[in-house]
Amino acid sequence: MKILHTADWHIGKKLHKHYLYEDFNLFINWLIPLIQEQEIEVVLVSGDVFDLANPSAEARKQYYRALLQLRKTNCQLIITGGNHDSPSMLDAPKEILQELNVTIVGGMPAKIEECLIPLQNKKGETEVIVAAIPFLRDSDLRSIEEGTVYENRIEAIRRGIEATFSKAAEKSKSLYPELPVIAMGHLYAAGIETSDSERDIQIGNQAAFQASQFGEEFSYMALGHIHKPQRVSAQIPTFYSGSPLPLSFSERKDEKRLLLIDTEKGFEPESISIPNFRKLIRISGSIPEIKGKLKNLELQGSLTNLIEVELKEENYDANLIAQLDELVTTFEQPNFEIVKHRATFKNQLRESGKLFESHRHLEDLKPQEVFQKLLAQHSYPEDVKEKVTIAFQELVEGINNN
Secondary structure, three states: OEEEEEOOOOEOOEEOOEEOHHHHHHHHHHHHHHHHHHOOOEEEEEOOOEOOOOOOHHHHHHHHHHHHHHHOOOOEEEEEOOOOOOHHHHHOOHHHHHOOOEEEEOOOOOOHHHHEEEEEOOOOOEEEEEEEOOOOOHHHHHOOOOOOOOOOHHHHHHHHHHHHHHHHHHHHHHHOOOOOEEEEEEOOEOOOOOOOOOOOOOOOOOOOEOHHHHOOOOOEEEEEOOOOOEEOOOOOOEEEOOOOOOOOHHHOOOOOEEEEEEOOOOOOOEEEEOOOOOOEEEEEEOHHHHHHHHHOOOOOOOOOEEEEEEEEEOOOOHHHHHHHHHHHHHOOEOOEEEEEEEEEEOOOOHHHHHHHHOOOOHHHOOHHHHHHHHHOOOOOOHHHHHHHHHHHHHHHHHHHHO
16 A cells, blocks of 8 residues: 655645745645556655635645545545644535545544544555544543643643654554554654744744654654654654645755655655645855856746845945845846845944844744744743743643634
8 A cells, every 4th residue: 555645735835925835735736646657556755735713715725635636636635723724624525525535633523533544455454553643632642641630741741742642652553453553643853953933832832842742653754844844753653744735945955845655665655755746945145156156047847936035244334234125126037036135244333233133024023032022021030931931832822722
């Protein structure tokens, strides 16, 4: 049986005011023949199907169009909710989608066995079990071990995650003895490499889960949330497939990929590279250097290439900022667009630093960065700062999860 692992589609994503609808369409159009040629029977999507919990009408249309396109390949889809997704929104059409051979687990069900999905091979025999575990919210983790109260919330989250996967493994072994189990998860594992586009989860990622806690009961861990594809150090094959599209300029050098498991060969996946449909370019240097680099651009991919420009100089100079603004305003080259520009001065004066700081775009800052800047203006004791920071992170998570 061939099983494809992907995650973090983030349908409806906007990158510097550019919606990535065209990018996702090209990805799906490339994916369909791949599934057919490789005779893939199951596709796993490990969370963050949408970029927003309340996606736009256009994002929802694109989602359902993609499901209909994938249905024509006769493969089975298993989709779990991520921290960006609304569990209730994903779960709402699950009965209808089941008729299209699409299984949705948007939020953690009341019974762990509802996460267990038997996969049948072409002979009609159950060959593999998928433990489709979505992103675990605080309410899910508190219900795992009822009556247990931990003073340390970070440890409570880790133990709650471990307990959930342990229960899934135990129930799988009880209901389907001798069959291999693939677990899906959407979480932050310790020791991995992140990018700028992942939203912090569970106390600002402080509750990083140790992959060793997965144990050896599963045959493969299909993870989502981290956008850079990578292997996690664990006793069993544990992988983040990464996002199929670059979702921030920090991902511009990532090789996006899918992971293909062929159970006849075992559970070590084969990596399949995804074409680059749109190049993200970051240019830096002095004004003459930037001009030279802009003249020598080479188009990559079929979509408009997006550019970030950073002026780097030793000393603050308002004239240089004006030159940069003019350069960006007058830049015209087919299939290229400058979407962001900024200036950095190594030896800027305090006053000029404040002046330049005021030119930073709010969209460049994460809520935690804004909060930390505000907190730094007050002389609170360190223990108070820590408590206030945790409270703020909980508030942000609560807003993001609603």
